[in-house]
Amino acid sequence: MSWAGKLLRVNLTSGTCVSESINMQWAKEYLGSRGLASKYLVEELDPKVDPLSTENKMIWATGPLTGTMASTGGRYTVVTKGPLTGAIACSNSGGYWGAELKMAGWDMVIVEGKSPKPVYLYIENDKAELIDASDLWGKTVWETEPAIKTKHQDPQIRVSCIGRAGENEVLYAAIVNDLHRAAGRSGVGAVMGSKNLKAVAVRGTKGVGNIKNPKAFMEATRAGKAVLAGNGVTGEGLPTYGTQVLMNVINEVGALPTRNHQDVQFDGAKDISAEAMATPRASDGKAHLVTNQACFACTIACGRISKIDDTHFSIENKPQYMNASGGLEYEAAWALGAANGVNDLEALQFANMLCNEDGFDPISFGATVGAVMEMYEMGVLTKEQLGIEAPFGSAKALCYFAEITANGVGFGKELGLGSARLTKKYGQPDLSMSVKGQEFPAYDGRVIQGIGLAYATSNRGACHLRGYTIASEVLGIPVKTEPADTQGKPELVKAFQDATAAFDSAGICIFTSFAWTLADVAPQLQAACGDEFTVENLTTIGERIWNMERDFNNRAGFTSKDDKLPKRLMTEAAKTGPGKGTVSGLDKMLPEYYKIRGWDPEGRPSAETLKRLGL
Amino acid sequence: MQKSLHINADKCTSCLQCEMACSYEHYGVFNTSKSRIKVFEFHDTGKKVPYTCTQCAEAWCLQACPVDAISLDILTGAKVVSDDTCVGCKVCTISCPFGTINYVQDTGKVQKCDLCGGDPACATACPTQAITYVDADWTGLDKMREWADRLGNQSSSN
Numbered sequence: 001m002s003w004a005g006k007l008l009r010v011n012l013t014s015g016t017c018v019s020e021s022i023n024m025q026w027a028k029e030y031l032g033s034r035g036l037a038s039k040y041l042v043e044e045l046d047p048k049v050d051p052l053s054t055e056n057k058m059i060w061a062t063g064p065l066t067g068t069m070a071s072t073g074g075r076y077t078v079v080t081k082g083p084l085t086g087a088i089a090c091s092n093s094g095g096y097w098g099a100e101l102k103m104a105g106w107d108m109v110i111v112e113g114k115s116p117k118p119v120y121l122y123i124e125n126d127k128a129e130l131i132d133a134s135d136l137w138g139k140t141v142w143e144t145e146p147a148i149k150t151k152h153q154d155p156q157i158r159v160s161c162i163g164r165a166g167e168n169e170v171l172y173a174a175i176v177n178d179l180h181r182a183a184g185r186s187g188v189g190a191v192m193g194s195k196n197l198k199a200v201a202v203r204g205t206k207g208v209g210n211i212k213n214p215k216a217f218m219e220a221t222r223a224g225k226a227v228l229a230g231n232g233v234t235g236e237g238l239p240t241y242g243t244q245v246l247m248n249v250i251n252e253v254g255a256l257p258t259r260n261h262q263d264v265q266f267d268g269a270k271d272i273s274a275e276a277m278a279t280p281r282a283s284d285g286k287a288h289l290v291t292n293q294a295c296f297a298c299t300i301a302c303g304r305i306s307k308i309d310d311t312h313f314s315i316e317n318k319p320q321y322m323n324a325s326g327g328l329e330y331e332a333a334w335a336l337g338a339a340n341g342v343n344d345l346e347a348l349q350f351a352n353m354l355c356n357e358d359g360f361d362p363i364s365f366g367a368t369v370g371a372v373m374e375m376y377e378m379g380v381l382t383k384e385q386l387g388i389e390a391p392f393g394s395a396k397a398l399c400y401f402a403e404i405t406a407n408g409v410g411f412g413k414e415l416g417l418g419s420a421r422l423t424k425k426y427g428q429p430d431l432s433m434s435v436k437g438q439e440f441p442a443y444d445g446r447v448i449q450g451i452g453l454a455y456a457t458s459n460r461g462a463c464h465l466r467g468y469t470i471a472s473e474v475l476g477i478p479v480k481t482e483p484a485d486t487q488g489k490p491e492l493v494k495a496f497q498d499a500t501a502a503f504d505s506a507g508i509c510i511f512t513s514f515a516w517t518l519a520d521v522a523p524q525l526q527a528a529c530g531d532e533f534t535v536e537n538l539t540t541i542g543e544r545i546w547n548m549e550r551d552f553n554n555r556a557g558f559t560s561k562d563d564k565l566p567k568r569l570m571t572e573a574a575k576t577g578p579g580k581g582t583v584s585g586l587d588k589m590l591p592e593y594y595k596i597r598g599w600d601p602e603g604r605p606s607a608e609t610l611k612r613l614g615l
Numbered sequence: 616m617q618k619s620l621h622i623n624a625d626k627c628t629s630c631l632q633c634e635m636a637c638s639y640e641h642y643g644v645f646n647t648s649k650s651r652i653k654v655f656e657f658h659d660t661g662k663k664v665p666y667t668c669t670q671c672a673e674a675w676c677l678q679a680c681p682v683d684a685i686s687l688d689i690l691t692g693a694k695v696v697s698d699d700t701c702v703g704c705k706v707c708t709i710s711c712p713f714g715t716i717n718y719v720q721d722t723g724k725v726q727k728c729d730l731c732g733g734d735p736a737c738a739t740a741c742p743t744q745a746i747t748y749v750d751a752d753w754t755g756l757d758k759m760r761e762w763a764d765r766l767g768n769q770s771s772s773n
Contacts, residue, residue: 069635207646290661294630299742301628305661323659
């Protein structure tokens with residue numbers, strides 16, 4: 001049946017670890033990972049709790065395909081109430097940790113309460129215990145993981161942990177596993193820090209053996225892999241160039257938000273693109289990019305491993321950053337680069353390494369720096385306040401800010417608030433490029449209408465991974481729609497949102513959906529789980545998850561007023577590119593979106609909709 | 616004709632499909648800890664290296680075994696451990712210069728690559744051809760060809 005059938009409930013206040021059976025009815029209705037963990041969270045958590053209080057809960061969850069040979073079957077999610085947004089947070093990560101948890105015999109770990117002192121959770125198959133982490137508190141991700149492996153004399157342990165950003169409750173702190181894969185967004189790392197939980201370390205040697213129909217499963221997964229290998233994006237573009245293949249593409253369509261969304265094209269895009277990463281440097285004749293890397297079970301391998309130029313100012317006298325490490329991916333390259341007008345590739349990778357090393361989200365961090373640079377140029381913030389001159393384009397300021405954010409030194413404490421709180425504090429709330437407090441990713445929501453609607457309605461605040469309509473509006477997958485059109489976009493956004501929730505909940509990577517539809521996923525799930533899965537019932541599962549998340553947010557206090565884009569996207573037209581002159585048509589799309597979702601004009605799922613979805 | 620597993624580490628992405636295929640073939644579960652081929656990651660350099668038994672012609676493990684639990688599969692050239700005979704003394708793990716025969720606590724026996732009887736699951740599963748199963752006499756020829764290309768096809772302006 002492919003679920004392990006067990007969850008581990010950890011109470012940090014009382015220090016207990018208890019095994020429970022998974023509610024299999026819920027597993028069938030919500031699949032696993034994002035869906036199933038969210039179901040547990042909404043059933044157990046008062047939506048009004050303070051995200052950083054003892055009452056909040058956190059769930060690490062795998063899906064039915066996690067830990068199997070299904071391509072990309074290595075994903076896990078962290079679900080909690082997010083401190084950046086106050087909405088339900090669900091951050092998804094790859095690497096190897098998720099598969100290790102599943103191989104230890106667990107579908108999920110639910111963490112409650114707050115430990116009186118720093119601890120880490122150590123899981124070795126059926127055994128689970130909380131271990132004193134006083135000696136790890138104050139350490140980075142890159143120090144914590146090896147320290148735990150050394151302590152247990154086991155290099156095969158996988159670690160999901162926070163760095164200093166999570167400890168210091170940076171509101172966009174990430175949880176990092178395998179040194180550079182992250183459950184990155186919405187501040188899930190800060191929740192972990194607030195609970196005095198440093199790490200979840202796992203060793204699983206039991207494996208995943210309860211595949212319902214092994215022969216059919218091997219056939220279905222093999223067929224799925226052949227589809228990925230034969231597809232131009234998943235078989236060629238992503239392995240060769242990584243997600244960074246998008247930098248020049250998105251710049252050309254005039255949707256690369258630049259200098260805090262003042263512009264939609266960046267003249268330095270080519271300097272920070274995939275092509276630039278692969279070109280030998282003038283200084284040492286070596287390319288920035290060293291190699292690509294897959295996550296567990298992934299046959300795409302989009303991950304980038306790079307090495308900074310030894311002579312670059314950012315790593316002078318810092319030999320620990322002279323080795324190869326993860327990055328740059330497109331979102332990070334955009335947020336640290338174009339969003340701030342910085343075109344220094346080496347500086348971007350340095351800032352990105354710090355995000356991994358100390359566990360914070362490069363998207364929200366980079367976008368927050370963008371807002372700070374704009375306020376600096378306006379004279380709202382000064383060199384004295386910031387500790388450095390910070391005009392757009394300053395690689396030095398970017399690197400400096402990255403170094404002071406996790407430990408909250410000087411202005412770093414304020415950077416850790418995120419752009420919404422920071423701009424409000426200095427009287428410039430319209431300069432926060434965010435929805436529900438979470439910063440935009442790397443596509444301009446006024447030029448590409450569908451993604452603007454997807455940002456406005458995303459259940460975890462602005463996010464490209466909740467409904468990646470860029471696939472259709474730019475890349476033509478599965479069909480090409482025009483970026484400028486608002487018509488048809490509510491339907492497009494809903495379709496992407498629902499399908500994505502199903503992909504996420506299966507335990508696989510959303511990047512498969514460049515090549516797969518749910519018709520490719522269904523036979524893999526069916527063979528693994530034994531239940532009947534079709535495109536139709538998976539779509540319904542996705543829609544059920546979407547509405548459940550929405551309902552939680554509504555009960556947390558969100559209304560239709562929160563489904564909005566910043567004034568800049570509604571009133572300041574794009575200055576250049578194919579979308580020149582356009583602003584967001586959100587006002588036209590949102591009522592239609594509510595209607596096709598079966599929600600009332602206030603954005604609340606109607607009784608009929610809830611009933612239809614079994615909520 | 617005998618065939619060999621041939622590993623090109625430059626092509627490995629560390630997806631671990633090979634480890635899952637191996638454990639599934641031999642134990643019926645996806646369990647990387649039970650795999651007889653291991654991918655080693657060297658984070659600081661970005662290198663990923665799949666490693667397993669190369670089936671030495673004169674096999675130290677086979678010679679060292681005090682109970683003759685390791686035998687030659689004449690068809691494939693694999694040195695195969697007989698679980699019925701192995702007493703778990705681990706002498707073979709000491710004698711192997713490459714560390715590719717290993718003790719398994721769960722079974723009390725050692726395990727090593729047996730080439731899956733001539734159709735290695737790891738090579739089939741590898742998505743990047745980092746692991747291939749080729750004519751044993753040809754294991755180095757791809758590399759020779761690559762170097763021949765570099766040396767012979769460069770511009771001869773001088």
